Amino acid sequence: MAREQIVLLGAPGSGKGTQASHLVKEFGYNHLSTGDLLRSEIAKGTELGQKVQGIIDAGNLVDDMTVLELLKANCDLENKVYIFDGFPRNGEQAKLLEEHVLKGAATKAIYFDMDLEHLIERITNRRVAPKSGEIYNLLTRPPKVEGKCDVSGEDLVHRKDDNEETVRNRMNVFRDTIGPVLDFYESQGQLVRLDASRPSDEVTKSLKEVISA
Ligand code: AMP
DSSP, rough: OOOSSSEEEEEEEEEEHHHHHHHHHHHEEEEEEEHHHHHHHHHHOHHHHHHHHHHHHHTTTOOOOHHHHHHHTTTTTTTOOEESSOOOHHHHHHHHIIIIITTTEEEEEEEOOHHHHHHHHHHTTEEETTTOOOOETOOOTTTSSSOOTTTTOBBBBBOOGSSSSEEEEHHHHHHHHHHHHHHHHHHHTOOEEEEEEEEHHHHHHHHHHHHHO
């Protein structure tokens, strides 16, 4: 059973969601993705969802406090262990997460390091199954039946912000904001870097070693 909180860091499409699902199954983690929480608000048509839809569609960042509040409302750190995916996105969010959520809890920040150019092709070919959480790639991991999830049979979704123009902007935003996040966790002695350009099962193996260490 896992004891440390995990912060997964990496560019869009670097495999955070795919790897998180392995850790959920094997170590009993709860996967908390701020992107999923925001998309769920949009799907429910809440006031918050309406406020953030245009920002997400353009590939820009929602303001720090809005995402922090949503995260806090969905988090029970006293009783559960989490994989934080998609938060923090900048240095300020790293500080907010520590001050308002983690508050000194044992934490590892794992950075999925890889070349951003390859990711654009990977993301534009990504298809997701919102209910089962399975993630497919039309080139490298196509579903058995076109457009359907192998596990749940539900229709696969091409995320609106997974088009090339938005993806390029998301990559630029990532490049501009990740430095201080890495500096923050490095200075806390919590940062582990993984080469995420390797095949997915090798990344899973390394990740499990890091978690068990
Ligand atoms: P993701 O699913 O992590 O790729 O996030 C999709 C989109 O949700 C991002 O491009 C942002 O618009 C928004 N988003 C997710 N997490 C955050 C965050 N921590 N801060 C600001 N915006 C976020």
